[in-house]
Amino acid sequence: AQTVTQSQPEMSVQEAETVTLSCTYDTSESDYYLFWYKQPPSRQMILVIRQEAYKQQNATENRFSVNFQKAAKSFSLKISDSQLGDAAMYFCAYRSARSGNTPLVFGKGTRLSVIA
Amino acid sequence: DSGVTQTPKHLITATGQRVTLRCSPRSGDLSVYWYQQSLDQGLQFLIQYYNGEERAKGNILERFSAQQFPDLHSELNLSSLELGDSALYFCASSEEGLLGYEQYFGPGTRLTVT
Numbered sequence: 190a191q192t193v194t195q196s197q198p199e200m201s202v203q204e205a206e207t208v209t210l211s212c213t214y215d216t217s218e219s220d221y222y223l224f225w226y227k228q229p230p231s232r233q234m235i236l237v238i239r240q241e242a243y244k245q246q247n248a249t250e251n252r253f254s255v256n257f258q259k260a261a262k263s264f265s266l267k268i269s270d271s272q273l274g275d276a277a278m279y280f281c282a283y284r285s286a287r288s289g290n291t292p293l294v295f296g297k298g299t300r301l302s303v304i305a
Numbered sequence: 306d307s308g309v310t311q312t313p314k315h316l317i318t319a320t321g322q323r324v325t326l327r328c329s330p331r332s333g334d335l336s337v338y339w340y341q342q343s344l345d346q347g348l349q350f351l352i353q354y355y356n357g358e359e360r361a362k363g364n365i366l367e368r369f370s371a372q373q374f375p376d377l378h379s380e381l382n383l384s385s386l387e388l389g390d391s392a393l394y395f396c397a398s399s400e401e402g403l404l405g406y407e408q409y410f411g412p413g414t415r416l417t418v419t
Contacts, residue, residue, distance in 0.1 A: 193347075222406050232393060233307075234348075234410035241406075280347055284406065290336045290399050292361055293408060295347035 191216045193283050195296035202271045203304050209256075210266045210299045212281030220286040223257065223264045224293070228278040237279070240264065242286070268301075276303040308332065309411035311396050317417045323384040326414045330377055330398030336360070337379040338408060339371055342393040354379055355401070386418045 192215045202208035214223070225237040240248045240257050247255050252272075256265045268275055281296040308331035318324055330337050335356045340348040341364075350363035354373035365371075368386075373379040383390060393415050397408040 232413055232415075234395065234397075236407060239406065284408075286406075290353075290355070290360075290401060292338050292350040292353050292363060293340075293348070293397075294350070295340075297347040 193296040201302040222284045224282040226280045307409040311411035326381040328396030334398035338397045340395040
């Protein structure tokens with residue numbers, strides 16, 4: 190079974206600075222998707238960024254980018270120019286790409302605080 | 306707004322009782338997933354339905370059951386409730402096939418068992 194580990198329960202960053210959240214995963218599959226979800230105090234799950242395992246290029250969405258190291262099974266999220274609205278729980282998630290949509294496997298999350 | 310709706314938003318009930326949580330997926334999405342998020346924890350997958358049929362099961366207790374109806378809405382039934390069942394229950398939906406890599410989450414139902 191696949192597992193996702195987020196080793197940083199809490200992180201903090203100064204406004205306008207850069208922060209990196211770590212995520213490692215364990216799988217024997219070669220084709221899969223990786224995601225970062227944001228959960229603000231409203232508890233809504235918001236997709237931040239996704240990465241297809243077959244793509245070597247790291248995904249980028251505005252201020253959010255990932256460092257995907259397939260061999261190391263590492264998938265970190267970098268937030269640049271941090272804003273107060275970035276404060277939230279961040280969850281790393283894995284999904285198998287085998288046929289038929291499959292459920293997500295989540296890490297336990299990292300709580301990010303942004304200091305003004 | 307993800308397009309996925311869940312009712313009710315909040316539910317408070319007593320131990321031993323039974324409740325039903327309802328989810329309506331995005332228009333056209335055939336897959337529905339149920340997840341449980343206990344206090345300050347990650348989301349745990351419970352069960353998945355595709356076009357009315359159960360497709361995958363996760364860590365779902367025997368006291369819990371679900372179904373998906375012909376109009377594709379889904380219900381999660383929780384019975385003989387215990388204090389530990391207090392959690393946020395999310396429903397998500399996705400398209401089938403290559404476009405289905407993303408799951409769209411509803412706002413969740415917060416269940417409190419007293």
